[in-house]
Amino acid sequence: MPHISLQISGHPDTELMQKAVAAVGELTQRVLRKEAPVIATTVTFLPREQWFIGGKPLSEYSTGRNAFQLDISVTDETNTKAEKAEYLKQTFATLSEIIGDVNPVSYIYVIDARAAAYGYGGKTQEFRHQHG
Secondary structure (H helix, E strand, C coil): CCEEEEEEECCCCHHHHHHHHHHHHHHHHHHHCCCHHHCEEEEEEECHHHCEECCEEHHHCCCCCECEEEEEEEECCCCCHHHHHHHHHHHHHHHHHHHCCECCCCEEEEEEECHHHCEECCEEHHHHHHHC
C-alpha cells in the first residue's frame, strides 16, 4: 500500500509520465512485493530552471540536464535492507533510461512509516494487520 510521489524535471509530458508510472509500479510490485491495487502514485513536473543541484539550475548543465526525486512510503519492517537497496538501484536505472540525460544527483527515498501512523481508507496498517 505504498504511496509514491515522483517529481520529474521539465515540462509536463503525458507519455513520459505514463511510462514512468508503469515502470515504477512494476518495480514496486516485483522488488518490494507490494500489491498493484493499492499503489497510489502522484507525478509533478518542475521546470529545469526551478530545479537546483549544488546551487546551479539544471538548465545550465551541459550534461545531466534532467533529474527526478521519488519518495515511496511503505509500512515499516515490511521490506529488508537488501530489497530497498535493490529497489533504489533498479528504479534509478529505469527512470534514468525513461527520462534520459539524468543528473546522478536524483534521489529516491524509501520512507519506512510506522504501521500505527500510516494507512488508507481511514484505517491504519496496524489495524489491518490485527484484524486481517
